[in-house]
Amino acid sequence: MSWIDVGHIDDIPLRGARLVKTVQGCVALFRTGPEEVFAASDTCPHKGGPLSEGIIHGKQVTCPLHNWVFSLETGDAQGADQGHIQTYPLRLEAGRLMLDGAALAKRSAA
Amino acid sequence: MTKQKLVVIGAGMASGRMLENLTEGAPDAWDVTLFNAEPRGNYNRIMLSPVLSGEKSYAEIVTHDAAWYEDKGVTCRFGERVIAIDRAAKTVTGEQGTVAYDKLVIASGSNPFMIPLPGHDLDGVIAYRDLEDTNRMIDIAGNPEAKVVVIGGGLLGLEAAAGLRLRGVDVTVVHIAGHLMERQLDEAAGYLLRRALVDKGITIKCGANSKEILGENGKVKALLLDDGTELPCDLLVMAVGIRPNTALAKESGLAVGRGIHVDDQMVTSDADILAVGECVEHDGAIFGLVAPLYDQATVAAKTLMGQGASFVQKELSTKLKVTGCDLFSAGDFVDGEGREDIVFRDPARGVYKRLVIESNRVIGAVFYGDTTDSSWFFGLIRDKTDISEMRETLIFGPNMQGASVDPMQAVAALPADTEICGCNGVCKGRIVEAIEAGATTLAEVRAQTKASGSCGTCTGLVEQVMAVTLGDAFQMPAAASICGCTDLTHEDVRRLIKSQELKSQDAVWQQLSWKTPNGCHVCRPAINYYLLADWPLEYRDDPQSRFVNERNHANIQKDGTYSVVPRMWGGITTANELRAIADAADKYNVPTVKVTGGQRIDLLGVRKEDLPAIWYDLNQAGMVSGHAYSKGLRTVKTCVGKDHCRFGTQDSTGLGIKLEKLLWGSWTPHKVKLGVSGCPRNCAEATCKDVGIVCVDSGYEVSVAGAAGMDVRETELLGKVATEAEAIELTTAFIQLYRENAKYLDRGYKWVAKVGLDWVKEQVVDDLENRAALIARFELSQSIYRKDPWAEHAVQADKYQPLADLTLEAAE
Ligand SMILES: Cc1cc2nc3c(=O)[nH]c(=O)nc-3n(C[C@H](O)[C@H](O)[C@H](O)COP(=O)(O)OP(=O)(O)OC[C@H]3O[C@@H](n4cnc5c(N)ncnc54)[C@H](O)[C@@H]3O)c2cc1C
Ligand code: SF4
Ligand code: FES
Numbered sequence: 001m002s003w004i005d006v007g008h009i010d011d012i013p014l015r016g017a018r019l020v021k022t023v024q025g026c027v028a029l030f031r032t033g034p035e036e037v038f039a040a041s042d043t044c045p046h047k048g049g050p051l052s053e054g055i056i057h058g059k060q061v062t063c064p065l066h067n068w069v070f071s072l073e074t075g076d077a078q079g080a081d082q083g084h085i086q087t088y089p090l091r092l093e094a095g096r097l098m099l100d101g102a103a104l105a106k107r108s109a110a
Numbered sequence: 111m112t113k114q115k116l117v118v119i120g121a122g123m124a125s126g127r128m129l130e131n132l133t134e135g136a137p138d139a140w141d142v143t144l145f146n147a148e149p150r151g152n153y154n155r156i157m158l159s160p161v162l163s164g165e166k167s168y169a170e171i172v173t174h175d176a177a178w179y180e181d182k183g184v185t186c187r188f189g190e191r192v193i194a195i196d197r198a199a200k201t202v203t204g205e206q207g208t209v210a211y212d213k214l215v216i217a218s219g220s221n222p223f224m225i226p227l228p229g230h231d232l233d234g235v236i237a238y239r240d241l242e243d244t245n246r247m248i249d250i251a252g253n254p255e256a257k258v259v260v261i262g263g264g265l266l267g268l269e270a271a272a273g274l275r276l277r278g279v280d281v282t283v284v285h286i287a288g289h290l291m292e293r294q295l296d297e298a299a300g301y302l303l304r305r306a307l308v309d310k311g312i313t314i315k316c317g318a319n320s321k322e323i324l325g326e327n328g329k330v331k332a333l334l335l336d337d338g339t340e341l342p343c344d345l346l347v348m349a350v351g352i353r354p355n356t357a358l359a360k361e362s363g364l365a366v367g368r369g370i371h372v373d374d375q376m377v378t379s380d381a382d383i384l385a386v387g388e389c390v391e392h393d394g395a396i397f398g399l400v401a402p403l404y405d406q407a408t409v410a411a412k413t414l415m416g417q418g419a420s421f422v423q424k425e426l427s428t429k430l431k432v433t434g435c436d437l438f439s440a441g442d443f444v445d446g447e448g449r450e451d452i453v454f455r456d457p458a459r460g461v462y463k464r465l466v467i468e469s470n471r472v473i474g475a476v477f478y479g480d481t482t483d484s485s486w487f488f489g490l491i492r493d494k495t496d497i498s499e500m501r502e503t504l505i506f507g508p509n510m511q512g513a514s515v516d517p518m519q520a521v522a523a524l525p526a527d528t529e530i531c532g533c534n535g536v537c538k539g540r541i542v543e544a545i546e547a548g549a550t551t552l553a554e555v556r557a558q559t560k561a562s563g564s565c566g567t568c569t570g571l572v573e574q575v576m577a578v579t580l581g582d583a584f585q586m587p588a589a590a591s592i593c594g595c596t597d598l599t600h601e602d603v604r605r606l607i608k609s610q611e612l613k614s615q616d617a618v619w620q621q622l623s624w625k626t627p628n629g630c631h632v633c634r635p636a637i638n639y640y641l642l643a644d645w646p647l648e649y650r651d652d653p654q655s656r657f658v659n660e661r662n663h664a665n666i667q668k669d670g671t672y673s674v675v676p677r678m679w680g681g682i683t684t685a686n687e688l689r690a691i692a693d694a695a696d697k698y699n700v701p702t703v704k705v706t707g708g709q710r711i712d713l714l715g716v717r718k719e720d721l722p723a724i725w726y727d728l729n730q731a732g733m734v735s736g737h738a739y740s741k742g743l744r745t746v747k748t749c750v751g752k753d754h755c756r757f758g759t760q761d762s763t764g765l766g767i768k769l770e771k772l773l774w775g776s777w778t779p780h781k782v783k784l785g786v787s788g789c790p791r792n793c794a795e796a797t798c799k800d801v802g803i804v805c806v807d808s809g810y811e812v813s814v815a816g817a818a819g820m821d822v823r824e825t826e827l828l829g830k831v832a833t834e835a836e837a838i839e840l841t842t843a844f845i846q847l848y849r850e851n852a853k854y855l856d857r858g859y860k861w862v863a864k865v866g867l868d869w870v871k872e873q874v875v876d877d878l879e880n881r882a883a884l885i886a887r888f889e890l891s892q893s894i895y896r897k898d899p900w901a902e903h904a905v906q907a908d909k910y911q912p913l914a915d916l917t918l919e920a921a922e
Contacts, residue, residue, distance in 0.1 A: 006914035015628065015654040018913035029913060050670050053658040055631035062631035064658040064666065069631075097913075104916065 003091060003098035009037060010095070017052035017061070022104050027088060028052035029097060030072050032059050038072035039088040039099060046083060113141040116414070117202045117211040119192045119358070121146035123155055124387030124403040125217035126174045131411030133182040139415070142184040143209050145202070148240055149189035151175045156400060158244045159431045162273030165605060168241060169872045192218075195362035197380055213382055213414060216359060216370060220352040220388040220398075225261070229323030234330035235346045238270045243347075250345045251277035252883060258282075259333045259343040261320055263290040265430060267349035268307065272432040275312050276609060282313040282341055284333065289316055294428050294439035298455075299462050299478040306435050306460070310611075315339075354389045354396055369396045374420040376410040386410045392421060399426055404535045425492045427484070433609040436477075438484040441491045442466065443474030454505045463505055470498045483507035485571065489528060521574040530575060531568045536561040538575055545579045552576065593632035595624050600636065600853035607640050613648045615641065615655070629655075636854035639741070642777055643849050646891035659739035662910075663899045664721055672721060673714040675738035676728050677774065680748045680766030680786075681709035690731030698724050708745030708783065710736055722907035725900035734774075734898035741855075742777045743784075743845075746770040747795065751788035751805070758788030760805035765834055766794075769841060775896040776888070779852040779861070782845060797825045800858040801841050806830075810837035814844055814870070815862035823859050826867050829875045843874040843881040846888040 012018045012031040019026045019042060028042040028051055038059070042052050049065035056062075060078065062069045069078040070085050077083035089100040116132075118125050121144055132140065157171035179186045187204055194203040201208050222237030224230050236243050247270065250256045256279055260271045263285030271281045283290075289300030290307075304314050319336040323346060332342045354369035365371040365379035369391030376384045386406040388397055397403055405421055412419035427440035443466045445451075454463040459479060465487070466474035472490045486508040490497060497504055526539030536559050544558040552573060556562055562569040591597045598606070603622065612618050618637050619628060629637060638655035653661045664672035676691065691711055695703050702714040716724055725735070737744060748766035752758030766786040773782075785796030786803045796802030798818035802825045804811045809832040816825035828844060831837050847870065852861035862870055874881050903909075 004916065006916070011913055013654060021912045021915040021917050023917050026912070047668075048670070050658075050666075053661070053666065055634060055657070056654065057630045057634060058627055060630075065668075067631065099916075101916075 002101040004101045006097050006099050008095050009035070009092060009097055012037065015056045017054075017056065019052055020099065024104070026052070027099070027104065029090065030056055030061055032056055032072065035092065037090055037092060037097060039090040040070070040072055040075055041086040043085070044068060045077075045085060046081070051085065114139060114212040115210055116140040116142045116213050116215065117209055118142060118144045118215045118217060119202065120217035120219055120387070121148070121152045121174070121186070121188070122217055122219045122387060123152065123400055124219070124407050125215065126152035127404050127407035128215065128217070128386055128411050129174075129182070129184065131408055132414060133184075135411060136415050137182070143187065144179065144184050145187045145190055145192045145204050147189070147191040150241070151179060151186065151188065153241070155240070156431070158238075158241065159269040159273055162244050162247055162270065163276040163433070163609065165433070165609065167869070167873065169869055192358060195358055197362050197383070200382065211382070213384065215410060216378070216383065216385040216389060217387045218355040218358065218389045220354045222348065223351040223353050224348055225320065225350055227320055227323050229325050229330070230348075232323055232325040232330045233328055234344065235323060235348065238266050238347055238349045246345065247274055247347065248277065249879070251279045253344070254278065256280070256345070257343045258345045258347060259284060259341050260347045260349060261333070262349035262351075263287070263314065263316065264293065264349065264351075265291065265428065267347070269431055270347050270349055271312050272307065272310065272435075275310055282315065282343075283307075284318045284320060284335070284341070285314070285316045286319055287316065290314070291430070291439075295437070295476055295478075296443055296464060299437070299439075299464070299476045302460055302462055302478045303430075303435060303437060307432075310434070352388065352398060354391065356389060359385070359389070367391045374409075374422075375413045376406055376421060377413060384410050384413060393423065395423060399428065401426060401535045425488070427488050429481070436479055436481045438477040438481040439475070440484075440488050441472070441474035443476055449473075452505050465505060467497070470496050472497060485568070492529075521571070522578045530571050531561040534560040541572060541575050542579050545576060550580065592636060593630055595626040595629050595633050596622065598622060603637070604640055604851075604853070607644055613641065613645045615652065639777060639779065639854050643891070646894050660741070662718065662721060663725075663735055663739065663903060664716065665739045667714065671715045671717055673712050673738070674716050674721070674724055674728075675706065675710050675712045675736035676733035677736040677770070678710045679770050680746055680763050682763060682767065687731060687733060690728060690733065694724050694727050697727065706738070709747055710738070710745065712738070719910055722904045722910050726904040729898070729901050729904060735900040737774065740777070741780050742775065743770070743773040743782050746784040746786065747799070748786045749788050749793035755788055757791055758805070759807050760788060760810065760834070762786045762788035762794065762803075762805050765803065765805075765837065768834070769838060772838065772842065773845065775898075776845070776849070776892055777895060778845065778849050779854050780857045782858065784841070798822065799825065801825075801844060803837055803841070809833065812837055812840045815859040815867070817857060817859045821859070826862075828867075828871060839881060839885060840874060842888050843884040844870065846884040847873050849888070
């Protein structure tokens with residue numbers, strides 16, 4: 001694994017999200033608690049809604065376009081909807097956000 | 111047959127109920143004249159407390175208005191006090207003249223007792239009895255510095271104090287006994303109650319003896335206690351007890367003790383005169399709660415109709431109508447020979463229950479903090495049930511008694527004479543009768559029986575009786591909760607945020623027992639809005655609880671780009687503004703420029719990263735956000751009006767601009783659109799807007815509750831006014847009323863349909879004080895929110911950029 005420092009947790013508002021640009025597209029970092037962040041694809045599998053703009057509640061995000069809800073832990077759509085978003089390993093070290101570059105690269109291979 | 115002449119003195123709760131019974135049972139037998147010293151018909155006096163606290167409006171508590179009496183053929187002499195009764199001549203003399211009677215009913219209620227302390231006649235010393243007193247208290251609450259002292263820590267005094275406190279007033283209760291409500295509560299329950307009230311911010315002084323009321327220039331200034339303490343106040347409320355109002359009866363020679371003597375048929379010592387209500391004394395007792403008065407009213411009506419009926423005194427129970435203080439007391443609970451106590455205490459939950467037992471019967475009960483089973487216990491007291499079999503589990507309530515845990519079964523098993531609604535004295539049998547006679551909804555049952563029509567705490571029980579009686583035909587109304595995170599409805603939450611003074615989202619989640627840690631995309635925006643509308647000074651808006659459009663101050667489009675709409679006040683623009691918009695369109699490669707339906711220009715297809723820059727440029731040209739994305743004021747559409755148009759009667763464009771400059775930036779439950787047309791040709795299509803103003807020769811017609819979206823609705827007239835200033839006032843007050851009362855995401859027209867246009871008119875057209883108060887609250891909120899969000903966000907441009915760009919690293 002190659003951990004890449006992408007910023008400080010305080011750069012993301014509580015219950016907000018920020019984007020990280022990668023060659024394959026945008027990864028969203030979701031801050032669900034004071035010390036809790038998740039990384040997942042920014043793109044909703046339904047019609048491509050920007051998940052980073054959704055409302056974040058518990059450990060879930062609601063897509064802003066048509067209200068699909070995704071678990072940020074598993075990436076699975078909740079409730080009756082069928083769908084999945086890619087999630088990525090993310091480490092929090094002394095407030096720094098570390099994304100796994102290897103996992104991001106794998107995505108392009110897949 | 112000529113009608114008999116009936117005169118009634120007093121249009122209070124007892125006489126209202128009696129006339130109801132009488133006009134129903136013998137609609138044509140009587141020619142009724144009704145005198146009332148108060149300048150109005152009958153209202154539910156016990157609901158003055160919720161009016162004071164702001165949980166209800168006066169209009170909601172009126173039970174019989176002038177129209178009702180007119181409909182029943184009753185001649186009303188409101189605002190006229192009766193000054194004499196001549197029993198020999200059989201006449202009653204009011205301030206405006208004399209009328210003859212065949213039968214007379216005295217229902218003059220009682221007078222609040224004023225302790226004759228020095229200074230008790232100063233201006234600002236009031237009782238708590240009628241609408242005037244209530245309004246005096248509401249008025250004082252308009253002054254943020256005001257201090258009020260309430261003398262008396264009984265039911266009434268505490269309701270007054272709690273109501274004032276809810277309106278933000280600094281209140282002190284001075285009580286002579288060692289604990290609050292000493293006639294209803296024992297010390298332990300009194301202590302818990304005191305703690306709860308202190309938590310609400312009320313100062314309580316027990317064991318305090320008042321000595322003198324101090325004044326200045328004839329106005330009350332402070333209360334001086336025996337121990338030398340001086341409590342400054344701008345208003346002093348005395349709530350220390352009532353005395354039956356017997357003066358008239360006494361002067362006319364009727365038998366009077368503490369109250370007017372009546373027999374079991376409610377007839378006084380004169381066979382042609384009856385008396386009901388708080389003014390009577392029956393078998394040594396006088397009355398201060400409505401349940402027995404309603405029984406008296408029924409008996410009196412039957413007596414007048416020549417049907418036999420007798421008034422029987424029953425056990426009484428009391429509740430305190432203070433939100434968040436659940437308290438119930440019934441029967442006798444003083445210590446005594448042969449009496450035993452069963453006490454349950456859970457200090458952590460603030461729950462206290464005490465039963466007093468004598469010869470295996472419950473004779474008294476005091477509950478604090480958890481009163482769910484109180485009606486069951488009250489039944490035990492009233493029916494003198496032998497409890498020896500269930501003594502061990504008695505205190506845990508009906509669910510612990512044998513197998514009947516199903517509340518439906520329990521209700522089904524209740525005998526027909528079980529009282530369901532205490533306020534109105536309605537028993538189960540009466541409700542079942544109404545249902546069998548065709549009532550299928552709660553509203554119909556309420557209309558026919560009055561059950562649950564007063565304080566409403568028995569609504570659930572009434573519904574259960576309906577469910578049991580109607581079986582599957584009855585749909586228990588599952589009041590729709592906001593979302594899966596709570597069982598509460600929007601209306602509940604709005605009320606609780608106000609009454610419990612919840613000022614943060616965390617307070618809402620905790621106090622209202624949310625099932626999720628921080629809500630969801632459905633409830634969070636609603637809660638955010640409610641907090642913002644109710645506590646503009648204390649609560650800070652939470653962008654993370656807003657839908658993307660409001661968070662980014664632009665409309666998200668299907669491809670993830672945004673559309674940007676600058677404000678064009680009243681649809682007016684300038685060459686410079688147009689140039690700036692054109693430049694911005696060039697500079698940010700805006701693919702589409704469109705004129706919107708609300709007379710503005712929309713720049714479609716802006717990338718999120720560019721938002722701060724385009725806002726900055728538009729701000730530089732003097733333009734601010736058009737809030738085309740917000741649940742707030744959108745546009746004020748105008749026509750050209752009299753400056754240019756040959757039909758125009760007033761300056762419709764100018765009024766539109768004034769309104770937009772006043773209202774912009776305010777958050778509302780849903781979007782708000784306005785239109786102003788210069789004449790009834792209505793070129794601005796004002797009659798399908800949330801507020802539409804049509805200028806006419808004589809002034810302005812302000813109409814509300816229109817729509818032209820998923821539903822199409824024509825506005826309804828709110829009022830006609832002569833001046834522009836009044837048109838603006840009506841509009842502002844209407845919008846504030848909507849802000850304070852509607853459920854989140856209810857458009858104005860939906861909300862008006864729910865509350866009724868008449869109610870809205872009462873609030874903003876008829877009641878000038880209320881109109882002014884609404885406008886003042888709107889202004890207060892606007893002092894915080896009339897700000898351009900673009901300007902604030904343009905300086906935080908980095909927030910709109912990606913956190914990191916790994917495109918280079920990943921390429922390595
Ligand atoms: C703030 C408040 C809260 C209350 N809360 C509760 C509660 O929760 N539960 C409960 O059971 N009870 C409660 N009560 C008590 C209840 O309201 C009274 O018991 C009930 O209203 C008495 O009814 P009544 O018809 O006898 O008198 P009233 O309703 O007082 O009516 C008497 C009317 O007669 C008029 N009148 C008097 N003299 C004359 C005259 N000479 N000529 C013409 N008109 C005259 C008066 O102006 C008055 O309008 C409360 C009372 C108040 C003030
Ligand atoms: S509404 Fe009347 S005043 Fe306004 S433009 Fe049309 S015709 Fe002229
Ligand atoms: S695009 Fe996300 S729910 Fe439709």
